[in-house]
Amino acid sequence: MKIIIVGATGxxxxxxxxxxxxRHEIIGVSAHNSPVxxxxxxAASIAAMFKAVGPFDALVSASGGGYWGSFEKMxxxxxYLGIKSKMMGQINLVLEGRKYIRPNGSFTLTTGILAEDxxxxxxxxxVVNAAVNAFAVSAAMELGNGVRINxxxxxxxxxxxxxxxxxxxxxxxxxxxxxxxxxxxxxxGMVTGQVIKVY
Amino acid sequence: MKIIIVGATGxxxxxxxxxxxxRHEIIGVSAHNSPVxxxxxxAASIAAMFKAVGPFDALVSASGGGYWGSFEKMxxxxxYLGIKSKMMGQINLVLEGRKYIRPNGSFTLTTGILAEDxxxxxxxxxVVNAAVNAFAVSAAMELGNGVRINxxxxxxxxxxxxxxxxxxxxxxxxxxxxxxxxxxxxxxGMVTGQVIKVY
Numbered sequence: 001m002k003i004i005i006v007g008a009t010g011x012x013x014x015x016x017x018x019x020x021x022x023r024h025e026i027i028g029v030s031a032h033n034s035p036v037x038x039x040x041x042x043a044a045s046i047a048a049m050f051k052a053v054g055p056f057d058a059l060v061s062a063s064g065g066g067y068w069g070s071f072e073k074m075x076x077x078x079x080y081l082g083i084k085s086k087m088m089g090q091i092n093l094v095l096e097g098r099k100y101i102r103p104n105g106s107f108t109l110t111t112g113i114l115a116e117d118x119x120x121x122x123x124x125x126x127v128v129n130a131a132v133n134a135f136a137v138s139a140a141m142e143l144g145n146g147v148r149i150n151x152x153x154x155x156x157x158x159x160x161x162x163x164x165x166x167x168x169x170x171x172x173x174x175x176x177x178x179x180x181x182x183x184x185x186x187x188x189g190m191v192t193g194q195v196i197k198v199y
Numbered sequence: 200m201k202i203i204i205v206g207a208t209g210x211x212x213x214x215x216x217x218x219x220x221x222r223h224e225i226i227g228v229s230a231h232n233s234p235v236x237x238x239x240x241x242a243a244s245i246a247a248m249f250k251a252v253g254p255f256d257a258l259v260s261a262s263g264g265g266y267w268g269s270f271e272k273m274x275x276x277x278x279y280l281g282i283k284s285k286m287m288g289q290i291n292l293v294l295e296g297r298k299y300i301r302p303n304g305s306f307t308l309t310t311g312i313l314a315e316d317x318x319x320x321x322x323x324x325x326v327v328n329a330a331v332n333a334f335a336v337s338a339a340m341e342l343g344n345g346v347r348i349n350x351x352x353x354x355x356x357x358x359x360x361x362x363x364x365x366x367x368x369x370x371x372x373x374x375x376x377x378x379x380x381x382x383x384x385x386x387x388g389m390v391t392g393q394v395i396k397v398y
Contacts (some may be wrong), residue, residue: 075294079294080287083282091275091326095273110360114382117224118333130332131330134325135322138313138322141268142270144271
């Protein structure tokens with residue numbers, strides 16, 4: 001398969017790219033460090049990326065961020081950081097990518113445990129993760145042409161334990177092996193409309 | 200209690216206003232048919248509404264819409280209809296309203312069964328409903344001052360059976376009495392951070 005990995009240089013993206021790369025052709029795209037670049041907060045940049053890459057069989061997005069910080073001071077503008085990036089960035093990858101995806105292809109988006117188990121300062125990311133989960137469930141029914149879509153929702157990954165452990169009190173880190181397996185299940189398996197929870 | 204009901208003239212809002220009005224002071228606001236008006240897609244309009252109404256004990260939002268239609272033709276712009284209205288409209292009611300709400304007050308937002316049980320053409324509303332559910336769960340931890348927040352998520356209401364029944368195949372309509380009870384539980388009860396599912 002020809003697989004686009006968006007966020008191919010990130011903590012999760014690079015490991016997923018390495019695993020899927022054993023068996024498939026990988027087109028890694030990221031904001032800065034790839035031959036084909038993409039800024040997922042821009043629909044025009046997403047359109048240009050797909051035009052450059054052409055038809056493909058699977059897309060994995062391990063990309064997108066949001067506002068992390070004080071709830072008390074959070075403004076509408078802060079909230080739109082996550083809407084434009086992790087939420088609409090990933091949704092736009094599907095809305096535009098469906099024009100190029102081959103029949104029986106698949107989209108795999110990334111969310112996270114905050115969708116249902118938020119922590120302090122995570123409100124914006126909790127919301128956009130839940131939004132993308134619901135998008136995967138709902139879009140799966142309507143994509144057509146045998147195209148599948150799932151969201152992988154990881155907990156705190158062991159590789160990020162030092163960075164995220166203290167701000168996710170009581171969250172039990174999950175192995176990167178399990179996270180990668182979630183992506184493999186979505187791309188190489190048959191499931192669709194699933195939130196693949198890795199926690 | 201002094202209770203603001205946003206969307207006080209809608210199918211659900213008017214019944215909730217009638218029930219809560221038996222025991223509380225109701226300030227009904229809507230886009231057109233109320234002394235104090237509000238356009239929830241505008242943060243400035245929301246700010247003006249709260250300024251006009253002043254301190255309050257509870258806010259019930261039974262307002263907000265989104266894009267309903269062809270998934271195949273759905274654009275980013277269509278998707279923002281729901282983001283700006285039912286999602287950020289309701290979230291902005293909380294972000295701005297927390298400046299005016301009295302200690303131990305409550306916010307009650309409205310979502311719907313599509314968040315987890317979508318139907319054809321409902322993708323945008325499925326997503327924004329799920330987003331608002333996650334907001335209620337997450338914001339409840341951080342509001343402070345004893346302020347509570349919940350989302351009421353109704354199924355198809357019997358009163359709308361004629362309109363929605365055919366486009367929600369296999370959904371079992373719920374009584375308006377049960378829906379109103381969900382709002383009463385949120386406003387007069389003690390729960391917080393809950394998605395009160397009425398289906």
